[in-house]
Structure formats: structure tokens, C-alpha cells
Amino acid sequence: MSTFLDSLGGWLLVVLVGAPLLAAAVLLAVGDRVRDRAAAETGTAVAAGTLLVAALAAVGAAPYDRPGTGLSVDVAWIPALGVRFHLGLDGLGAPLVLLTALLTLLVCWHLVRVRPVAGRVRGLVACILTVESGALATFTAQDLLLFFVAFEVVLVPMWFVVALWGDDTQAPRVGEPSTPLPGGENARRDAANRFVLYTALGSAVMLLGLVLVALRTGTTDLAALAYAGGAGMSTTTQTIAATLIVLGLAVKAPMFPLHTWLPPAHTIAPTAGSELLAGVLLTMGTYGLVRVAVPVVPDGVRAIAPFLGALGVAGILWGGLACLVERDLKRLVAFSSVAHMGFVLLGVASMTPQGLQGALFANVAHGLITGLLFLVVGGLKDRRHTADLEGLGSGLRDRLPRLGWLLAFGAVAGLGLPGLAGFWGELLAIVGAWNGEGALGPLARPLAVLAAFGTALAAAYLLRVLFLVWHGPNGRSAAPAGPAALFAPVTVGDATTHEVAVAAPLVVATVVLGLLPWLLLDVTAPIVRVLLAGVGS
Amino acid sequence: MSAQTPLHAGITGVQAVDPLALAPAIATLVTIVVLVLVDAVAPAAARLRRVHDVVALTGLGVAGVFVAVLGVTASGRDLGPFAGAAVRSTVCVPGGGFVLPSCSFVVSPLTLTLQAVVVVGAIVCLLLALDGPGARDRSVHHLLLLATVTGALVLAGSRDLAILVVAFETASLPVIGLVALRRDAQGAQGAVTLLLTAVASLGLLLVGVAMLLLATGSLHLDRIAAAVGDPTLPDSVRVVAVAGTLLAVAGIAFKLSVVPFHLWTPDTYAGAPLPVAAFLSVVSKAAGLAAVVVLLGVGLPALGDAWSPAVAVLAALTLTVGNLVALRQTVAVRLLAWSTVAQAGWVVLPLGAVASGTPGDARQAVAASVGYLVAYGVASLLAFSVVVLLARHHPAGEDHTLEAYRGLARREPVAAGALGFALLCLAGLPPGLVGLVAKVVAVRPLVDAGVWWLAxxxxxxxxxxxxxxxxxxxxLVVRPTATPPTWRVRPAEGIALGMSLALCVAFSVLPQVVAGLVPTALR
Incomplete structure (x- = not known):
């Protein structure tokens, strides 16, 4: 098996990145003759194949306890800029490659039975597959500028997903039927534009930092840059580069206070879009921090680490407080994403092995748990055209037990209950921050304490949701009246077997990673040691 | 080297003319003569309309072949086709003693790249114009277009101030006639606006060039470069040279639509026939950039500390004003006009990073500017190709708004795909990789020189x-409100669209073409 994979070598990675892109191009080219169901099934088949290739590549790249990438392909691309088409898979990228491939498969499979509120499925599947290709390229790119190009690939298709397939129908909230919420094409366009403008600006700023690194070191090879550990750049240069790169990535991560694009985009996006945003795009931002910021300009990152850590903790607290009062369930999950990413940022800022490990773990856990939550909440919103917490969640376990249980599971996992995946990342990030005096200075312990308080906030807001789901009045007696009746539920039934089957892999993965965290920690530990070697703490 | 080279040297010296060096320009000149002859033989024969087209296209094609041949002969020693040193020079005056001969026309990688942009742009614009309202009078249209191209081709190789000014005007004045060919009130207004701007700019350019001549005593750019690079140059003379440089740049800037010399752009684009607007945005802009990089990069790198900050301010203004106004536009051609203003900012952006005045910096900046021009040129040609097609099929014609594009992808998937690709190239987002790499190339010199505010x-x-x-x-992709008739694409338009699409895709796959335009030395 291993020799077979070795003979395939890096071309497996080219297939991994190229296959979804090619399938997307074909889907776009065939025109509207393809029916929705067939398009979704094609997407599912391609995504399943990609997941298989990803699994093969992950096996082929093993073992992960040696430096360098197990699989790689390396071709000259733009010699004038020193850019190579260099893809490689190592312990840092492998978990995220698998997560991306899995989420894409689930999203496509979900579309086989559940149609989006607006638009044709063919284009949506093409966009999803393009996003997958860009994300996989980002997680395997071993060249600074190739990483940037791959990072940018997801922008336009994701913009289309929000702007064209967004769910803009907004029923009035329970209790205030007279005030219609902003909706319609403008709401979609607004959310999509905000997403793309924030991210494009962030990317442009990041590009300046990447170009500075490439000019001063004379190479764009990520392995060489990590090996040099910032050698050849003065501390000032490193600080400028780190500020630019981190600012750019922080928009996508997102870091407080640059997160304001995220709630509208998550809320408007169709279920598939929210899942990809949460599980793939956000992880790209934090992955970038670990891949192109910490090892490449370690002194620079150390210089700005206190700010990064403080803003991460601010995100944890802000997200938690917002969730305490948020009435829209989708926005609530979006704000909890901001809080989750705060832990990741804190872990990165600590620049300790535990912190970085925690950040990577929390990244994957976030993808699984928030992916599940958006699946459930999206399913609820599709049924009622509203995501109002009290209208939807109240007494959910009574009315729709399957969705109720799934939502409860997602909420419990999201608050970081020990035994589930969300726990380990947050724990390690807090431990890393506690030990992170090297980078965080005197702020290390206060930040760790505040972050721990953030977990209590998470418990509070998610228990609020759970309470409503479990004990709230089930609202059977109160039929919707007034404008709400316009949005009479399309399907009021409980989750179908199909929907449960789509959610099941996420639930299983959350439990498995919660009980057997070393499955992931053992993969990331060696690469984290390599990345932090240049830090010399 | 003495700054006091006698003026008459250029007049009395032995002048060796190398026809191959001038071949692209000679080809277009000969074509003009043939066109005039055809017109004289049969002025109004409808049968001969196609003859005009074929002659003009053949002339441009031959010019393109000559550019390619010169490029291939240049590639002998070096890596890329345009990576070699100067190939040929002609119209030289002998130096004396240790002074090298100075040439008025040099075929260098820089020259060839700019000439390639001009020829390709002209061919695509001519193909687009053939059936449009601007080319009803074939002979006049083709003559004016070829005259402009001749001027631009000579401009790219000119290395002395006199030829530079003459070629610049040859590349500017016929365009005014092209704009007026629409023959309606809007076209006349556009032409007059352009005429006034061109004449005022000519004045600035002449004064600037005269002051440079006064300060350095030479018309040849290599001798000017040596004179202003001389550390013993008195400050009083230097002031005159700097003033002359800034005035000359101001005189050239209108051609690039650099703010605040851009005011003619929206009216003229809206008033001109669309293919002429495309011509203005690619060929005319290439000619403007040729004049700027030849004057500043080849002749005056030593004064970089004076002109580079000025160019930086102009670039920042151009980018910001162009983009902000473009945000509010609803008429397609006006949006394109303001977007070309913004793109002009990107084109001159790298020249804002030469403050150190070293030849290496100037070379890097010029390479980046020209590289961006190549990327912008192909993307702009592609966008205009689709806009011309839509204008022919839309009741509002050339004044159609963006709403005309609603749902285009459902009726004309290829054209919509091409336009979307072109716009993403201009925006610099994947899949438009050529635009993304061009933006990387354009900001590189700024980051290298630490001009952070501009970056x-x-x-x-x-x-x-x-x-x-x-x-x-x-x-392009939203649900259409009405279903207009499907398009009937004429062969010429199809070829133009195909050519520019092929170039855009090829450069996106191999961005080295845009990034690798680094000549070994600026000549």
C-alpha cells in the first residue's frame, strides 16, 4: 500500500486539488439541462471521491513524526517571482484536508434531498466544489504566494453562494409582528458584499506582508522560511510583516473587532454556505496564522502576540456576551464562532507547543461542531423561514425530537463539555496561554483566567438555548397569526432519516475526538515542534 | 561625460539607418500608403470595403510579425523572449573620445514589449470596429488608426527628446479624429474635450522638453541621463531639469488618464465609438506609458528623488478617485472609463518607488509598470470585446447600462463567462490570475523601497x-427580467473575442509573461 502511494507521489495532491475544480467547471459548462437532483448527486460523487483521495493522501503522507512533507509535488511556476507550484501534505494540513473533504461531502449530500431556498442547485454545487478546491490548495500549499493565490480562490465562489443562494426571507419575530425585518435581494447583496470587501481588504494587506517577507528573504518556500525562522530579517521588518500578515488573516479568522462581516454572512448564507464558512473558511484564517505567520516571522509575531492574545480573549468575551442576548439562532451560532476563534487566536498568540496544539485542535473541533449546529439550525430555518430562538427552539424536544436532540448535542459540544471535541482545544489553549509568558508577557495569566471565564459564558448562553429546547412552552396552541402566517411552514416535520444521516458523521467525529484526542494531537505534535523551533523560546 | 555635447552633432553626424529596427513602424507606414492608393483608385466602391479591412489588418499583422522576429533574435543569449539586452539601435550620432555613440531609436526588450501591446491591441480594436458605427468611412478610420499605431510604435523605441515629442503627437492627434467618427453631438463633444486636453498638454510637454534640453544640452536620453547623474551638476541647473521633468510628465499624463489630467476620459469614452474607447484604453495608454518610462526610466532615473514622490501622489490620487467614482457608475462604458482611470493608477504605481534614483530601482519599477500594462491590456480588450457585442444587440446601443447584463449568462454563456473572467482579471481575483499576479508585481517595488503609505x-x-x-x-448570473434576442456574432468580433480570451487565459496559466518582463538593463 505504502509503495503504491509512494509511486503516485505528489500527483495525488494534484488530483485532490484539481478534481473538484474540474468537476465544478464541467458542471458550469453543461448548462441548465442538468436537473437539480442530478447536480447534487454529481457533487456528492465528486466530493466522495475527493474524500477518498484525501484519505489516501493522508495515509501516504504518514508517518507525521518526521520533518518535511510526506507527499509533495514541486514545479516551477513564476520563476521571475521565485514562485513554485509546490503542494505538500504534512501533519498541519492533513487534519484540515480531511475535515474540508468531509464537510464538502456532507454539504453536497445534504443538497440531494434538501433544496436551497432560492436558485438552482447546479451552480451552488459548482461553487461549493470550487471552494473545496481552494481550501484544499490552501492547506497543501508549500509556497508563500501559492498559499495566497489559493486563499483568494475561495472568495468569489463564496460570494456567489451568499449573494445568489442566500435565504433572505425573514419572518417577523414572535411578539413583534408589526416590524418586518430587512430582507430581500438587498440583504443578501449587503451581506455578501460585506464579506467580500472585508476579506479582499484583508487579503491585500496580507499580500503586502507576504511580499515583504519574499523580498527580504529571497525565497517563497514555506519549508525554507520556517527553517530560517526569520533569519535575514531585522526585528522591525519582522514586526511590520507580522502585523500585515496577521491583520489580513485576522479578518478571515475572524478576530474581534474585525468580525462584523461574519454574523450577516452566516445568517443570510444557505445552510451549505454557513457550514463551509464556519468549517472551512474560518479554519483557513487560523491555519494561515500557524503556517505563514508564526514560523516565518517568529520575532514579529512575538512582538504583537500580546495584542493578538488580548483581542482573542476580547472575542471570546464579546461573542459570549452577544450570544447571551441574541434572539436569532443563526446569529447566535455565528457569534459562538467568534468566541471559538478567540480560543484559537489565544492559543496561537501564546506561541507555546500546548497553545499551538490547542489552536489546531480547536480549529478542527470548531469545524465539526459549528458545522453540525449550522446543519440543524439551517434545517430549522428552512422549515419556518425564521431563526428566532423563541419561535423555533421553544419546546423543540417535544415537537421535533430528532432536531431537538441534535441541537442539544451541538450546544453541549459547543460549550466545551469534557468528553466531546470542543473541550480539548479550549483546555490546551488556556494552558498554553497560562504558560505563555515568553510571548504574552505579564498578560499571560490574566488572559488565561479571562478565557476560562469565557467558557463559563459559553456554558451560560448554550444552557439558555438548551433550557428553551427542553423546557420551553412548545407553542402548539399558538398558531402563527398576521404576517407570520405568510411564511407558513413548508415542512414542519422532524429531521428526515437523510438529514440525520448527514449529521451523523459530525456527531461521531465529535465524540471520537473528544474521547480519543491523541488521534489528532499525535499528528500535529511533531510539526508544531518544527514550527516552533525557530521561535527558540 | 560632458554635458556640453554640441547641439549640431545630431544634425551633422553620420546617420546609419537600420531598416529592420524600424520595420514594424515601416510596415504600418507602407500600409497607410497602400490604403491611400486603394482609396484613390476606387473611392466609393462598396465592393472594396473588405479590401480596406484586409489591407489594414495585413499591415498590422506584418508589423506584429516583425516585432516577433526582433523578439526571437533577441532571445539568443538570454532566457525569455524579451529578456535580452538591446538588439538593435539606429539613427545614431558618433561619440567622441570615450563618449559612446548615442542613438535616437533603440530596439530593446522594453521597446518590443510595448510594441507587442500596441500591435495586439490595435488588431483587436480594428476587428471590433469593422462593423461598427465608427468605421462607416473605412479609409478614414483605418488611416487614423494606423497613423496612431505608427506613432506608438516609434514612441516605444524613441530615445531622444525630439523623436519622443513627434512620435507622441503622432500617437495622440489622430485619435481625436477617431473619436469624432461617430458623427453625433456626443461624439463631437468627446473629440473637442480630447482636442483641448491634447493641445494644452502639448504645450506643457514642449516647455518641459525645452527645459531639459536647456539644462543638459542634449536631446539624447543617454546623454541626458549621464548629465543629470553627474554629481557635479550645479543646483541651479538641476532645478531647471527637475522642473522640465515635472512639466513633461504633466504633458504626458493626460494620455494615461492620470488624475488630475483625466477629466476628458469619461466624456470622450462615452462619445467615442466603443472600439475607439477600447483603443484609447489600451493602445493609447500603452503609448502614454511608453513615453513615461522612456523619459523617466531611461533618461532621468537620476532625478528619481524628485519625480518619484510626485508620481506616487498622482498614482494614489488616480487609484482612489478612479475607483470611488467608478463605484457610482451605472452606464457600462462610463464605468469602464473610470475603471481605466483607476487602472492607470496601478500602471504608474511602481514608478512611485524610485526615490533612491538607482538604475536598478528604476529598472524594477519600469518592468513592473510594463508588466501591469500587459495584464491590464489583455483584460481590458476582453471586457471591451463583450461590451461591443452587447451594444450591437441592445436597443440602447453604446449607452446601455449595467442592467443590460442581467442574466446574460443564461443566454450567452460564453460571452458572459468571458466578461466575468475579464472583470475578475481587472479586479485581481482568482480565476483572473493574470490580474492578481500583476498586482503582486506592481506592489513589489513599493514594499521593497518601503513606500508604505502608497502600498x-x-x-x-x-x-x-x-x-x-x-x-x-x-x-451576469442573476435571473433575467426579459429575454432579448440571441446574438449573432460576426466572424471579426468572434476572432477579437477569441484572441483576447486566449491571451487572458494563457497569461493566467503562465503569469511569468507578466512577471518576467525584467530587462537586463534599461535602454
Whole structure:
């Protein structure tokens, strides 16, 4: 098996990145003759194949306890800029490659039975597959500028997903039927534009930092840059580069206070879009921090680490407080994403092995748990055209037990209950921050304490949701009246077997990673040691 | 080297003319003569309309072949086709003693690249114009277009101030006639606006050139470079040289639509026939950049500390004003006009990073500027190709708004795909990789020289540009409100669209073409 994979070598990675892109191009080219169901099934088949290739590549790249990438392909691309088409898979990228491939498969499979509120499925599947290709390229790119190009690939298709397939129908909230919420094409366009403008600006700023690194070191090879550990750049240069790169990535991560694009985009996006945003795009931002910021300009990152850590903790607290009062369930999950990413940022800022490990773990856990939550909440919103917490969640376990249980599971996992995946990342990030005096200075312990308080906030807001789901009045007696009746539920039934089957892999993965965290920690530990070697703490 | 080279040397010296060096320009000149002859033989024969087209296209094609041949002969020693040193020089005056001969026309990689942009742009614009309202009078249209191209081709190789000014005017004045060919009130207004700007700019350019001559005593750019690079140059003379440089740049800037010399752009683009607007945005802009880089990069790198900050301010203004106004446009051609203003900012952006005045910096900046021009040129040609097609099939004609593109992807998937690709190239987002790499190339010199304020302005403008290019792209795929008739694409338009699409795709797959335009020395 291993020799077979070795003979395939890096071309497996080219297939991994190229296959979804090619399938997307074909889907776009065939025109509207393809029916929705067939398009979704094609997407599912391609995504399943990609997941298989990803699994093969992950096996082929093993073992992960040696430096360098197990699989790689390396071709000259733009010699004038020193850019190579260099893809490689190592312990840092492998978990995220698998997560991306899995989420894409689930999203496509979900579309086989559940149609989006607006638009044709063919284009949506093409966009999803393009996003997958860009994300996989980002997680395997071993060249600074190739990483940037791959990072940018997801922008336009994701913009289309929000702007064209967004769910803009907004029923009035329970209790205030007279005030219609902003909706319609403008709401979609607004959310999509905000997403793309924030991210494009962030990317442009990041590009300046990447170009500075490439000019001063004379190479764009990520392995060489990590090996040099910032050698050849003065501390000032490193600080400028780190500020630019981190600012750019922080928009996508997102870091407080640059997160304001995220709630509208998550809320408007169709279920598939929210899942990809949460599980793939956000992880790209934090992955970038670990891949192109910490090892490449370690002194620079150390210089700005206190700010990064403080803003991460601010995100944890802000997200938690917002969730305490948020009435829209989708926005609530979006704000909890901001809080989750705060832990990741804190872990990165600590620049300790535990912190970085925690950040990577929390990244994957976030993808699984928030992916599940958006699946459930999206399913609820599709049924009622509203995501109002009290209208939807109240007494959910009574009315729709399957969705109720799934939502409860997602909420419990999201608050970081020990035994589930969300726990380990947050724990390690807090431990890393506690030990992170090297980078965080005197702020290390206060930040760790505040972050721990953030977990209590998470418990509070998610228990609020759970309470409503479990004990709230089930609202059977109160039929919707007034404008709400316009949005009479399309399907009021409980989750179908199909929907449960789509959610099941996420639930299983959350439990498995919660009980057997070393499955992931053992993969990331060696690469984290390599990345932090240049830090010399 | 003495700054006091006698003026008459250029007149009395032995002048060796190398016809091959001038071959591309000679080809277009001969074509003009043939066109005049054809017109004289049969002035009004409808049968001969196609003869005019064939003659003009053949002339441009032959010019393109000569550019390619010169490029291939240049590639003998070096890596890329345009990576070699100077190939040929002609119209030289002998030096004396240790003074090298100075040539008025040099075929260098820089020359060839600019000439390639001009020829390709002219061919595509001519193909687009053949059936349009601007080319009803074939002979006049083709003559004016070829005259402009001749001027631009000579301009790219000119290395003395006199030829530079003459070639610049040859590349500017016929365009005014082209704009007026629409023959309606709007066209006349556009032509008059352009005429007034061109004449005022000519004055500035002449005064600037005269002051440079006064300060350095030479018309040849290599001798001027040596004179202003001389550390013993008195400050009083230097002031005159700097003033002359800035005035000359101001005189050239209108051609690039650099703010605040851009005011003619929207009216003229809207008034001109669309293919002429495309011609203005690619060929005319290439000629303007040729004049700027030849004058500043070849002749005056030593004064970089004076002109580079000025260019930096102009670039920042151009980017910001162009993009902000473009955000509010609804008429397609006006949006394109303002977007070309913003793109002009990107084109001159790298020249804002030569403050150190070393030849290496100037070379890097010029390479980046020309590289951006190549990327912008192909993307702009592609966008205009689709806009011309739509204008022919839309009741509002050339004044159609962006709403005309609603749902285009459902009726004309190929054209919509091409336009979307072109817009993403201009915005610099994947899949438009050529635009993305061009932006990397353009900001590199700024980051290298540490001109951070300008780099940040450029980064902010990326986001501004994305806003309106994506707004347009989105309209292509939304549900259409009405179903207009399907298009009947004529062969010439199909070839133009195919050519520019092929170039855009090829450069996106191999961005080395845009990034690798680094000549070994600026000549």
C-alpha cells in the first residue's frame, strides 16, 4: 500500500486539488439541462471521491513524526517571482484536508434531498466544489504566494453562494409582528458584499506582508522560511510583516473587532454556505496564522502576540456576551464562532507547543461542531423561514425530537463539555496561554483566567438555548397569526432519516475526538515542534 | 561625460539607418500608403470595403510579425523572449573620445514589449470596429488608426527628446479624429474635450522638453541621463531639469488618464465609438506609458528623488478617485472609463518607488509598470470585446447600462463567462490570475523601497475595485427580467473575442509573461 502511494507521489495532491475544480467547471459548462437532483448527486460523487483521495493522501503522507512533507509535488511556476507550484501534505494540513473533504461531502449530500431556498442547485454545487478546491490548495500549499493565490480562490465562489443562494426571507419575530425585518435581494447583496470587501481588504494587506517577507528573504518556500525562522530579517521588518500578515488573516479568522462581516454572512448564507464558512473558511484564517505567520516571522509575531492574545480573549468575551442576548439562532451560532476563534487566536498568540496544539485542535473541533449546529439550525430555518430562538427552539424536544436532540448535542459540544471535541482545544489553549509568558508577557495569566471565564459564558448562553429546547412552552396552541402566517411552514416535520444521516458523521467525529484526542494531537505534535523551533523560546 | 555635447552633432553626424529596427513602424507606414492608393483608385466602391479591412489588418499583422522576429533574435543569449539586452539601435550620432555613440531609436526588450501591446491591441480594436458605427468611412478610420499605431510604435523605441515629442503627437492627434467618427453631438463633444486636453498638454510637454534640453544640452536620453547623474551638476541647473521633468510628465499624463489630467476620459469614452474607447484604453495608454518610462526610466532615473514622490501622489490620487467614482457608475462604458482611470493608477504605481534614483530601482519599477500594462491590456480588450457585442444587440446601443447584463449568462454563456473572467482579471481575483499576479508585481517595488503609505493606499483600492467589478459580475448570473434576442456574432468580433480570451487565459496559466518582463538593463 505504502509503495503504491509512494509511486503516485505528489500527483495525488494534484488530483485532490484539481478534481473538484474540474468537476465544478464541467458542471458550469453543461448548462441548465442538468436537473437539480442530478447536480447534487454529481457533487456528492465528486466530493466522495475527493474524500477518498484525501484519505489516501493522508495515509501516504504518514508517518507525521518526521520533518518535511510526506507527499509533495514541486514545479516551477513564476520563476521571475521565485514562485513554485509546490503542494505538500504534512501533519498541519492533513487534519484540515480531511475535515474540508468531509464537510464538502456532507454539504453536497445534504443538497440531494434538501433544496436551497432560492436558485438552482447546479451552480451552488459548482461553487461549493470550487471552494473545496481552494481550501484544499490552501492547506497543501508549500509556497508563500501559492498559499495566497489559493486563499483568494475561495472568495468569489463564496460570494456567489451568499449573494445568489442566500435565504433572505425573514419572518417577523414572535411578539413583534408589526416590524418586518430587512430582507430581500438587498440583504443578501449587503451581506455578501460585506464579506467580500472585508476579506479582499484583508487579503491585500496580507499580500503586502507576504511580499515583504519574499523580498527580504529571497525565497517563497514555506519549508525554507520556517527553517530560517526569520533569519535575514531585522526585528522591525519582522514586526511590520507580522502585523500585515496577521491583520489580513485576522479578518478571515475572524478576530474581534474585525468580525462584523461574519454574523450577516452566516445568517443570510444557505445552510451549505454557513457550514463551509464556519468549517472551512474560518479554519483557513487560523491555519494561515500557524503556517505563514508564526514560523516565518517568529520575532514579529512575538512582538504583537500580546495584542493578538488580548483581542482573542476580547472575542471570546464579546461573542459570549452577544450570544447571551441574541434572539436569532443563526446569529447566535455565528457569534459562538467568534468566541471559538478567540480560543484559537489565544492559543496561537501564546506561541507555546500546548497553545499551538490547542489552536489546531480547536480549529478542527470548531469545524465539526459549528458545522453540525449550522446543519440543524439551517434545517430549522428552512422549515419556518425564521431563526428566532423563541419561535423555533421553544419546546423543540417535544415537537421535533430528532432536531431537538441534535441541537442539544451541538450546544453541549459547543460549550466545551469534557468528553466531546470542543473541550480539548479550549483546555490546551488556556494552558498554553497560562504558560505563555515568553510571548504574552505579564498578560499571560490574566488572559488565561479571562478565557476560562469565557467558557463559563459559553456554558451560560448554550444552557439558555438548551433550557428553551427542553423546557420551553412548545407553542402548539399558538398558531402563527398576521404576517407570520405568510411564511407558513413548508415542512414542519422532524429531521428526515437523510438529514440525520448527514449529521451523523459530525456527531461521531465529535465524540471520537473528544474521547480519543491523541488521534489528532499525535499528528500535529511533531510539526508544531518544527514550527516552533525557530521561535527558540 | 560632458554635458556640453554640441547641439549640431545630431544634425551633422553620420546617420546609419537600420531598416529592420524600424520595420514594424515601416510596415504600418507602407500600409497607410497602400490604403491611400486603394482609396484613390476606387473611392466609393462598396465592393472594396473588405479590401480596406484586409489591407489594414495585413499591415498590422506584418508589423506584429516583425516585432516577433526582433523578439526571437533577441532571445539568443538570454532566457525569455524579451529578456535580452538591446538588439538593435539606429539613427545614431558618433561619440567622441570615450563618449559612446548615442542613438535616437533603440530596439530593446522594453521597446518590443510595448510594441507587442500596441500591435495586439490595435488588431483587436480594428476587428471590433469593422462593423461598427465608427468605421462607416473605412479609409478614414483605418488611416487614423494606423497613423496612431505608427506613432506608438516609434514612441516605444524613441530615445531622444525630439523623436519622443513627434512620435507622441503622432500617437495622440489622430485619435481625436477617431473619436469624432461617430458623427453625433456626443461624439463631437468627446473629440473637442480630447482636442483641448491634447493641445494644452502639448504645450506643457514642449516647455518641459525645452527645459531639459536647456539644462543638459542634449536631446539624447543617454546623454541626458549621464548629465543629470553627474554629481557635479550645479543646483541651479538641476532645478531647471527637475522642473522640465515635472512639466513633461504633466504633458504626458493626460494620455494615461492620470488624475488630475483625466477629466476628458469619461466624456470622450462615452462619445467615442466603443472600439475607439477600447483603443484609447489600451493602445493609447500603452503609448502614454511608453513615453513615461522612456523619459523617466531611461533618461532621468537620476532625478528619481524628485519625480518619484510626485508620481506616487498622482498614482494614489488616480487609484482612489478612479475607483470611488467608478463605484457610482451605472452606464457600462462610463464605468469602464473610470475603471481605466483607476487602472492607470496601478500602471504608474511602481514608478512611485524610485526615490533612491538607482538604475536598478528604476529598472524594477519600469518592468513592473510594463508588466501591469500587459495584464491590464489583455483584460481590458476582453471586457471591451463583450461590451461591443452587447451594444450591437441592445436597443440602447453604446449607452446601455449595467442592467443590460442581467442574466446574460443564461443566454450567452460564453460571452458572459468571458466578461466575468475579464472583470475578475481587472479586479485581481482568482480565476483572473493574470490580474492578481500583476498586482503582486506592481506592489513589489513599493514594499521593497518601503513606500508604505502608497502600498496601503493600493491595498485599500483593491477592495474598492472588487466592489464594482463584482457588482457587474453578479448581474451576469442573476435571473433575467426579459429575454432579448440571441446574438449573432460576426466572424471579426468572434476572432477579437477569441484572441483576447486566449491571451487572458494563457497569461493566467503562465503569469511569468507578466512577471518576467525584467530587462537586463534599461535602454
Amino acid at each position: 496601503v493606499v493600493a491595498a485599500a483600492n483593491v477592495a474598492l475595485g472588487v466592489a464594482y467589478y463584482l457588482r457587474w459580475t453578479a448581474l
